[in-house]
Amino acid sequence: MEGHIRSIRATLDKQYGEGIGEKIVPNDKTVVMNKAGALDAMYEIVVDGHIIGRLRFDIEKLDYTFLLTAEGGRRVSQHSKQKWVSVHGDAVPFLRKGANLMLPGVAGCDAEIEEGDEVWLIDYDGLVLGVGIARMSGRAMGEEEKGFAIKIRGFTEPIPPHVNPKTSSWEEAIESNSANLQSIEDEAISFIQRISKEKDLPVSVGFSGGKDSLTTYLLVEKALGFSPPIFFLNTGLELPETVDYVERFAVEREADLISSDAGDQFWESVQTFGPPARDFRWCCKVLKLGPAALTIAEELGSETLAFMGQRKLESFSRSVEPRVSSNPWVPGQLSANPIQDWNALEVWLYIFQEKAEFNPLYMEGYHRMGCYLCP
Structure with missing residues (x-):
């Protein structure tokens, strides 16, 4: 429905830049919202048959947050230059085993990241490796030598997004x-x-x-x-x-x-x-x-x-x-x-x-x- 689409797009715009929402959730795709368990309202957002994230209402903020999945991170990476974190190759094997990203594994990041932001991780080739929550600000990641940088929600092998070129109604x-x-x-x-x-x-x-x-x-x-x-x-x-x-x-x-x-x-x-x-x-x-x-x-x-x-x-x-x-x-x-x-x-x-x-x-x-x- 129009109201739901507006909420999804507005939240994506707020987190990753103006206009990102419409690129991730375009008019020529059918979008499915599936209710998920949470303290308050939360919905899985499905595009092209893939869950790209979860729209969650945060009680403390009295506002929505978009929680990216790996597929959602891949799609955002195609259009946004905000909330990215680059990962050293040596850290990838540890992420693959389920570890979180510590500061020595951070090769670079968006300096505007704030603690608690939803971020997406990339390798040296710019392909998404995972998504998670920042435990340090972007400036702190650039200035400190050690610390807990990113809590990983999902790790993925570096592959392109699964975007279906076919439109749908x-x-x-x-x-x-x-x-x-x-x-x-x-x-x-x-x-x-x-x-x-x-x-x-x-x-x-x-x-x-x-x-x-x-x-x-x-x-x-x-x-x-x-x-x-x-x-x-x-x-x-x-x-x-x-x-x-x-x-x-x-x-x-x-x-x-x-x-x-x-x-x-x-x-x-x-x-x-x-x-x-x-x-x-x-x-x-x-x-x-x-x-x-x-x-x-x-x-x-x-x-x-x-x-x-x-x-x-x-x-x-x-x-x-x-x-x-x-x-x-x-x-x-x-x-x-x-x-x-x-x-x-x-x-x-x-x-x-x-x-x-x-x-x-x-x-x-x-x-x-x-x-x-x-x-």
Whole structure:
């Protein structure tokens, strides 16, 4: 999305010079962001099928840092003259064995390197040998005689970057994956039709305004031949763009919008429970599960088969949930997950294929929808 690309390019520009971001992440390539584990947000950045680095949000800096991989270092070296460190040939065997780079192994470097900078290492021929974090400034490397210069993140044999000269687009990506998209669509539609027939309950679709619930809605619509009611829980912590999108989507689909609004319930409850946390999600019960049970009882005849957009790859807890389940906190709701085995790339390719309008916040760099305070 445009917002994500802007963040990647701006971070690369900040670290390696103006204009480097667009050269490393050009307009004529498809770029994939893959969520990775970290204290805060971190995403692998994939170009030409290679991970070129990880975009990590640093809590202390309140800003992003781009952590180069060896392939990312190779690509940056083609365009930038910033944050380089030249390595003596005698030090290479030690790096190959997993050692960090000590000062005697430094043949030269960018004098503007600051301690903590992300740097790339080169041999005498200018080919990248590795990437890492500077433990000394460039000036200190030039003035001192010994010390810990670079903490190596990755070593590589000196080879050119794996740049694919072929351009690519999302239209081509859809075409290349069309057989798989058709297969997973057929399976999901078959599941929806089978469960709907078996359970014989009023159907609804849990809709958060995010990509997964959108994909689920499109599939249910195809499977059943009509636009089912949209079940949207406004927790009071939804961004206004999301609320507007959900309401607009319901109008365009001519679908009933069944909604509850928690209002200021979060701010009233936080005085009692304190801030929510990953292992203390009281807010889900107060803002979602309770209102959901009440809404089902009042507006859906006390029972509903709710198709949800939950996927196994979202979290460990969701990876072990059955495809059809009930929650004692939401009596009357039977949940079914048609896209449980899909990955995020399949979800986006399907949305692009269907030319469906998605939440505009994705274009601004948001990675998920829902409560803006969710930890």
